[in-house]
Amino acid sequence: MPIRDRQPFYAALQRFGSLRKALARHFEWSRDGRELTWTRGDGTAFQQVVYTIGDTQTRIFATMEKQPAVAPAVRRSFMRETYLVPEFPAPEALSPDRSWLASVQHGDLYLRSAAGGVPRRLTTGATDDVAWDLETMGVDPWSPDGQWLFANQMDRHAVWRGVRTRFDTDGSVRVDHPRTQRAGMPIDIVQPHLIPTNGGPVRRIHLGDTGDCFVRLVGWLPDASAVVFLRFSRLLNQAELFVVNAADCSVRAVLREHSATFLRLDSVIWGGSTGCNLLPDRSFLWHSERDGWKHLYLGHLDGDPSTALTQLTLGEMVVDDVVRCDAKWVWFRARVAGARPYDLHLYRVPLAGGATQRLTEGEGEHDVLFSADGAYFVDTFSTPSVPPCSVLRQGDGAMVIELDRVEVNAQLGARWTAPEEIVLTAADGITALHGVLFKPPGFDPSHRYPLLHWVYGGPQMRIAASAFMPRGDNDFLHHALADAGYLVLVIDARGTPQRSKAFQDLVWRSFVDHVVADQAGALRQLLALHPWIDGRRIGVLGRSWGAAFALHLLAAAPGLYRAAACTVPGFDPYGGLIYEPYLGLPQDDPRPYQAAEPWALPQRFDKQARVLLMAGTLDSPQQWDLQRMSRLLVEADISHQTMVFAEQEHVFEGDALRFHQRALRDFFDEALA
Numbered sequence: 077m078p079i080r081d082r083q084p085f086y087a088a089l090q091r092f093g094s095l096r097k098a099l100a101r102h103f104e105w106s107r108d109g110r111e112l113t114w115t116r117g118d119g120t121a122f123q124q125v126v127y128t129i130g131d132t133q134t135r136i137f138a139t140m141e142k143q144p145a146v147a148p149a150v151r152r153s154f155m156r157e158t159y160l161v162p163e164f165p166a167p168e169a170l171s172p173d174r175s176w177l178a179s180v181q182h183g184d185l186y187l188r189s190a191a192g193g194v195p196r197r198l199t200t201g202a203t204d205d206v207a208w209d210l211e212t213m214g215v216d217p218w219s220p221d222g223q224w225l226f227a228n229q230m231d232r233h234a235v236w237r238g239v240r241t242r243f244d245t246d247g248s249v250r251v252d253h254p255r256t257q258r259a260g261m262p263i264d265i266v267q268p269h270l271i272p273t274n275g276g277p278v279r280r281i282h283l284g285d286t287g288d289c290f291v292r293l294v295g296w297l298p299d300a301s302a303v304v305f306l307r308f309s310r311l312l313n314q315a316e317l318f319v320v321n322a323a324d325c326s327v328r329a330v331l332r333e334h335s336a337t338f339l340r341l342d343s344v345i346w347g348g349s350t351g352c353n354l355l356p357d358r359s360f361l362w363h364s365e366r367d368g369w370k371h372l373y374l375g376h377l378d379g380d381p382s383t384a385l386t387q388l389t390l391g392e393m394v395v396d397d398v399v400r401c402d403a404k405w406v407w408f409r410a411r412v413a414g415a416r417p418y419d420l421h422l423y424r425v426p427l428a429g430g431a432t433q434r435l436t437e438g439e440g441e442h443d444v445l446f447s448a449d450g451a452y453f454v455d456t457f458s459t460p461s462v463p464p465c466s467v468l469r470q471g472d473g474a475m476v477i478e479l480d481r482v483e484v485n486a487q488l489g490a491r492w493t494a495p496e497e498i499v500l501t502a503a504d505g506i507t508a509l510h511g512v513l514f515k516p517p518g519f520d521p522s523h524r525y526p527l528l529h530w531v532y533g534g535p536q537m538r539i540a541a542s543a544f545m546p547r548g549d550n551d552f553l554h555h556a557l558a559d560a561g562y563l564v565l566v567i568d569a570r571g572t573p574q575r576s577k578a579f580q581d582l583v584w585r586s587f588v589d590h591v592v593a594d595q596a597g598a599l600r601q602l603l604a605l606h607p608w609i610d611g612r613r614i615g616v617l618g619r620s621w622g623a624a625f626a627l628h629l630l631a632a633a634p635g636l637y638r639a640a641a642c643t644v645p646g647f648d649p650y651g652g653l654i655y656e657p658y659l660g661l662p663q664d665d666p667r668p669y670q671a672a673e674p675w676a677l678p679q680r681f682d683k684q685a686r687v688l689l690m691a692g693t694l695d696s697p698q699q700w701d702l703q704r705m706s707r708l709l710v711e712a713d714i715s716h717q718t719m720v721f722a723e724q725e726h727v728f729e730g731d732a733l734r735f736h737q738r739a740l741r742d743f744f745d746e747a748l749a
Contacts, residue, residue, distance in 0.1 A: 080560075080745060082738050088559035089737060091487065092552045098487050099464060099545050101480060103454045109447035112454065112468070116480055127468065127479060129452065134479060150190055154179035156209065157230075159264070159345045160652050160697075162254035163725075169212040172222045176273070183207030185227060185271055198225070198271055199278060205233035209266075213347045215293045218273075221300040224322055225271040226293050234262035238696040243722060256697055257653040259669070260662040266291045268305060270325060279325045283307065283318070292350045297358065297377075304330075304360075304377065306350050312338045312657040317352060317360075319377050329381050333364060337584045338657040341536045341573060345654065353398045355427075361388075361398055361406060365577040370394045372408060374427065388425050389432055394574055396420055400446050404428070407435075407450075407471075409442065411574055418510060418542040418574060422455065422473075435473030438465070441543035446471070454479065458544035460512045461494035482544075491517035493558075495541070500601045502570050503593035507579070511540045511567030511598070514558035521606075526613035526748050527563040529599055529637070530554060533591040533618070533625035535583040535658055538574055540566045549728075550619070553737050560741050563609060565602065569594035583658045585665070587649065587672040588628055595625070596633045612638075613748040617740060619643035620698075620726070627677050627687070627705075634682040639747035641688040641740050644726050647674050647701040675704070678712035686747040687716035690736055692724025717743070 103114045112127045124138040153165035168177035168188070177188045183202025186195040199208055209228045210217055217226045237253035244250065257263045268281040268291050288310040296303050300322060307316045317331040333339060340351060351363035362373040362385055372395050373385035388406070389395060392413035399422065400407040407424045411417055420441040425432045436442045440459035447453065450471050458464040463482040469475055484492075493515040500509050516525060530550070532539040539550070546552050554564045569591045571583035582590045603611050616637045618626040623642030630640040649655050649672040650662060659668040681687075687709060691702040702718060709716045719739060721732045728736050 080742075082742075085556060085560055085738055085741055086734065088556040089552055089734065092546060092555040092559075095484070095487050096546050098484075099482055101456065101464075101466060103445050103456075103466070103479075105445070105447045107448065109449045109451060112447075112479070114480070116482075125480070127477070132477070134477075150174070151177060152179075152188075154181065156180060157207070157232075157255070158209070158347075159257050160654070161346070166210075167212050169210065169217050169225070171218050171273075172220055176222075178210060178212075178217065178225055178273075180208050180210050185210065185225065187273065196275070198273065198275065206231050211293045211347065214349075215295060217293060219296050219300040219303070219322065220298055223273055223300065224303070225273060226296075226303050226305065227269055227271050228291055229267045229269055231265040231267070235264060236261050238700070240694055240696045243693070254696060256651070259650045259653055259655045259659075263288065263310065263653060268320075270303070270320070270322065281320050281325055281327060283327065290345060292344060292347075294350055294352045294360075295354045297354070298356055302377075304352075304354060306352060308340060308344055310653070310656065311660065312340045312344060315339050315351070317362075330377055330379065331362065331375060331385075332381055333362075333366070335365075337581050339365070341657075343536060349397065353401070355401055357403075361401075363395055368577045370577075372398070372406065372425070386429065388427070388429065389423075391432075392576065393432075394576075396574075399444055400450055401427070402450060407444075407446075409444070413576070417508075418538070418540075420542065422453075424472075433473065435469065437475075452476065458482075460497055460541045460544060463544050489517065493517055493519040495558075498567070498602070500567065500598040503590065503597045504570075507570060509567055509569060509594060509598055511565065512554075513602075514554045514564035514566075516558050516561050516563070521608045524608055524610040525561065525563045526610050526615070526744070527565060527599075528557055528744060529595070529614065529616045529629070530564060530566045530622070531591075531595055531616060531618045531625045531629065532620075532622040533569065533571075533595070534621035535571045535580060535587075536573065536654070538568045538572050539622075540568045549733060549737075553740070556737065557741060562744070565599065567595065567598050569598075585659060585668045587655070587659060587668060588625075589671075591625055592628050592632045596629055596636060599636060611636075615639040615641065615744045615748055617641040617643070617744075620646045623647070624672075624674050627674050630685055630687070631677040631680040634680070634685065638682075638684070639686040639688075639744060641690075641743055642702075642705075643690045643736065643740075644695055644698045644728075645689060645691065645701045645705065646698060647705055648697070649673060651697045651701065675708060678705075678708045678714050681712065681714050683713065685714055686743075687714060688719070688740070688743045689716065690719040690721065690739070692721045692726070692728065692732070694724060695726045698726065 101114045110129045122140050123136050125134050127134045151168045155163045156166040168179045185198040185208050188195045209230050235255040236258050238256045242250040265287045270279045290308040292306045294304040303320050314334045319328050353361040358377045371389040373387050375385045394411045396409040398408045405424045422436045422444050423434050436455050438457045440457045442457040445454040456464050456466040463484050466480040467478050496513045498511050498513050502509050557564050616626045616629050623645035624647050626640040630637050649669045662669045689702045691698045706718050724732045
């Protein structure tokens, strides 16, 4: 069929992309906690709004055509090498007195004066194989007195190297070999250190054997006397908490926890939550799923490793994050099992033990911002179909005033149809699965619409939206494809987080089967419920792990799906160590890896199936996956297209991002015609 005009689709991407700016409110508290200011707008005009504690209403103190400019940040970014990611922009670490910024340059640690001048080198001798790493995202490596930095020396000499090819505009070709930590193969040997910022000798923290582990900074004690960090086993099934005395670098183990499956998700590897929060009195909050749900436990840094923790939260609850603590209470966000298990609310519980209190009302996901003294907080909440509303509450949850309610008609148009939250049943016939169905503008149930099934399937995160705010490029794409006339289904199968430990443990040693059964089964239920879904025009698409599951679904349900689109495909289960927490080491038991391999799938495809493969030239593992799968599709005589995006990594950017999104629409327009 003729390819449709691309401009309306580009306009839809831009419209939904700008929605995030229009929805953002950027609340800010005054230092004394008595005044709250924010900016609101519809994309064409903006208002600066203020609320003073005790007033009965908000007031507008400025109107403008553009959003206020944000002052340039003092911090810059440095390129950090981490697991599976050879180049990643990380923020410099600002010293407590705001005079210095720490980073890694050419493998060594440097300090840059905030006032300018030549950077000062703190370490020497880095090589391509042995270099320094500095955690700066979500944690502060600086001691509170500014005398020390916590950093890791990384020995990467044995890590497998791939091949990456760059094609320059002058016709020259450059080849380099980025490191990739493959499943079952050697990974970085990590050695923690304390680095004196006055230029003295570095001090090694002696932990014994530090191979096959990950080290994550938790933080410094307020008096700068000690630093606290975690060591995770390679399979993420054991976590150890250590305290290191800054005066003599002596190490003491505080806690050790082990699980038969996995303790933490692989976000630990890249800088996600460590699951430990330090409190001012040398105690800490520990996040654990030891009773089958993710709860908060209270421990003390001076306690014995064998001493039991005190459980603070109970019941069918999944703690998300700790928001605030004082001498009496801890405020945290959590999800509770029930009809809406992914709603995220604010709670508080006494540190001395006692009943947990929910402080927020209204369905959906709640974001909160406390005043400095904790007396008040802004509560902003929404669902996938209901735009954000912001209210002011006291620290105990008591309602004060509604601050702001977002209107989206101007941005989305009168014909826009809100996404529908759906609940279907897993392949076990019992478990409820939750998702979102995006609908075309002016949705008419008397019409029949093609459907695109967006799948991810990876066990380390959910993908179905639980709030109105688009989170990123994938959410914008869902809206834009719906705008182009497609139904778009996104659902979270069993094996994903934010429910019970048992719900996620289904992925243990079995990566594929439950995802395919749940996703295909959910789609069949939807077809039986809604005659407005055109069962003859269904496609499946996904990126990274989602690309692999798209092909597994195409093979497992050839009468259900006609076409599959795979972006930056993660086909090879041996391609990264992120499989290991779920499948174990391949040398210990290769069967889970063999079951996850997609290489035999093309022989099972319907001969009329269509496949699209897309990857960037700088994304070397996925480029290898694309090339191998293309060869297998040729051998199976399956019609397919491959698109290679020059100078693009695992996440497409700029023109490549926009082009790939439109290419997806064009592919399905033709494949599902």
